[in-house]
Amino acid sequence: MYDIKPLEEEWKQYQKKKRKPYLLASIGGVLLAILGFTFFNYKYFSFSNSVVSGIENTIKIDKTKENNILIESALSKIQVKKIDKIEEIKPIVKMNMDIGQGSTLPTLPLVDNIPILEDNTVKNRPIHSKRKVKKIIVEKPRKKMHLNIIESSSLSAYKDVERRFMQSHDTDDSLFLAKSYYRKGNYKKSEFWSLQTNKVNSHIEESWMIFAQSKIKLGHINEAIQVLKGYVKRTNSEKAKALLYRLKKN
Template sequence: MYDIKPLENEWKKYRKKKLKPWIIASVSLIVLSVSGIFLLPKSKIDFSKFDNSFVIASNSTYTEDKKIENSNRKTKSNVLINDPLNKLEIEKSVTDQVNIAANDSSNAFVDIPILDGKQEKTVRYGQKGKAKVHLDIVDTTSVTAYKDVAKRFEKSHDIDDSLFLARSYYKKGNYKKSEYWALATNKVDSNIEESILIFVKSKTKLGRKNEAISILKSYLKKSNSQEARNLLHRIENNKL
C-alpha cells in the first residue's frame, strides 16, 4: 500500500499557499473599512430644529384652539343676547302691521252650513310646496296683532289662524268677530267641531238663542257629540 500521510501534508501546504493571498486581502479590506468609519468627521444632529418646529406647531394649534373657543363663546353670547331681541322684533313687527279687511269682517255674516252626508270635501289651499310659518300670539291685547293674523289667513287660509281669532275674540267678548272667524274656519274645514261650537255660542251671546239652538240640534243629529250636547243643555237653561 502507498503511504498517504505525506501526500496529505503536501496537499495542505499547497492549499494554504493558494488561499493566503485571499485571506490577506479580506482582512485588509475589513481593516480599511473599520478605519474609514472612525476617521470620518463626526457630525452633530441639531435637535433644536425639531424642538422648535414642535413648539411652533404646538403654539399654533393652541392659538387656533383658543380662537375657535373664543369664537364659540362669542357666538353663544350673541345668541343668548339676541334671542330675546329677536322675539321682541317679531312681536313688534306683528303689532306694526294692519289689516283693513278685518275691520269690515263684522258685515260679512252668513248662516253656517249644516253638515250632511252629501257635503263636499273642503280642500285647504295655499299650503302646497310651502313650509308653514307660525306666529304664536298668546294673551295679547294688541289690535294690530290680531289684524296681522287675519291678513295672513287671507293669504294662507290656515285654519290655525282663523280658529285662533275665533277663540280670542270670543274670550274678549267681541262676539260678532268671533262668529265671523268661526264661520271662516268652517268654510275651510267643516269637520272642526270647535268652530261650530264657537259660532253657536257667539250667536247665543248676540241674542240669537233660537237660531243657535236650531244649528246645534242639526249638528247633533250628524255627530252625536257629547260636548255639543252639553252646550245645548247650557244654552237651553240660560247657563252660558
C-alpha cells in the first residue's frame, strides 16, 4: 500500500501553490485600495484647503475694497473751508469831556440834587499776535455824580442831556428833563420825557405822577384818569390814589 502521509504533504503543497496567486492578488488589491484611498484623501484635502484659502482671500479682498470705498466716500464728504481774511476790528471810541475843578457847568432851572450819568470812557487795548489781531474794548463802570442845578436860560444844557439820554437811555436824564420842563410850564415836553422814562422803567412812581399831571395841565383829564387807574391797579400807589380821588371829586 502507498504511504498516505507523503501524499497528504504533496496535496498541501499543491493547494498552497494553487492559492498563492489568489492570496497575492488579494494582498495587492488591498494595498492598491489603501494607496488609492490615501491618494484620494490627499487630493481631496488639498483641493478643499485651496478652495477655502481662495474663499478667504476673496472675502479679504472684498472687505478691503469695501473699506476703501467707505474711506473714499467719507473723504469726499469732508469739505475744507477756506478761512477768510481776518478783518481788523475797528475800536469804538466815545469821547468824554472830564469836568475839572475850575470849569463852569451849564445851569438849569432846578434846585434839587439830581444824579446825572457821566459819559462812558472807553479804553482800547489792542492785543497783537502773529496770526490774528484782536482789539478788546473795555468800558469803565458808570459813575454818577450829583450836580446842584441853578436857574439859567441856557438851552444847550438841556440839549446835552437829551443827546446823552438818546445814547445811554438813562432814566435819571429823562426824569430830570420831565421835572425841569414841568416846572417851567412846558407840559407837552414834560409829558414826552416822563413817557420816555416809563418806557425804559415802568416802576418809577414820580415819572407816572408827572405824566398824569402833565396830561391834566394839557386838559386831557380822561386820559389822566385812565393812566392813574391803570397804575393804581398795578402798584396800589397811595400818591396815585390821592390824585385820582381829587380828579374824581372835582
